[in-house]
Amino acid sequence: MTPHNYSIELIWTGNTGSGTTSYRGFSRDHEVAATGPELILGSSDPAFRGDASRWNPEQLYIASIAQCHMLWYLHLATRAGVVVTDYVDRPTGVMVEEATGAGQFESVTLHPTVTIAAGSDPSVAEELHERVGDYCFIARSINTPIRHEVVVHVR
CATH class of the missing domain: 3.30.300.20 (K homology (KH) domain)
Known part of the structure; x- marks a missing residue:
């Protein structure tokens, strides 16, 4: 059996100033990164307060x-x-x-x-x-x- 290891970096970019003090008070925006490929801009599904222009x-x-x-x-x-x-x-x-x-x-x-x-x-x-x-x-x-x-x- 040959192991293959994968790693990414997930960075939350949705702090709008007050962190997660309330459910509606922060953005779900984040970035998915790895060495090599382009950055993926992510969010949650719009049904869950996300940004429809980003991948969920x-x-x-x-x-x-x-x-x-x-x-x-x-x-x-x-x-x-x-x-x-x-x-x-x-x-x-x-x-x-x-x-x-x-x-x-x-x-x-x-x-x-x-x-x-x-x-x-x-x-x-x-x-x-x-x-x-x-x-x-x-x-x-x-x-x-x-x-x-x-x-x-x-x-």
């Missing part, structure tokens, strides 16, 4: 699932002899909030539209999406059910 954790959660899925899919396609020429996904997620304010994702649905080269098998291209969950580090680390609504085009 729920969007980043869905993005990480979709990214991992795509990267493993492309790997598996290569190994299966499926030539992918285009891949677009518009993932969605449903989070349920309880009366206490706690919540969780009920589901995430990936909507990949994959274009494959003529001569590649569309049924294999579609079936590979079901196998990704056996490999994707993110999918294997969470409890949220992940569904796939796949469209395959042959070019």
Whole structure:
């Protein structure tokens, strides 16, 4: 087993002068940074007093699932002899909030539209999406059910 370590820096930038003296008295704005990539400006979902122009954790959660899925899919396609020429996904997620304010994702649905080269098998291209969950580090680390609504085009 090979360990891989990851680190980021999370900086709250939302102190408007009085810290967290009241729920409405501070901003949810923050920055997510790591050595190398550009800074991510984050906030909470607007439903939770956040800034809609910034990424929220729920969007980043869905993005990480979709990214991992795509990267493993492309790997598996290569190994299966499926030539992918285009891949677009518009993932969605449903989070349920309880009366206490706690919540969780009920589901995430990936909507990949994959274009494959003529001569590649569309049924294999579609079936590979079901196998990704056996490999994707993110999918294997969470409890949220992940569904796939796949469209395959042959070019």
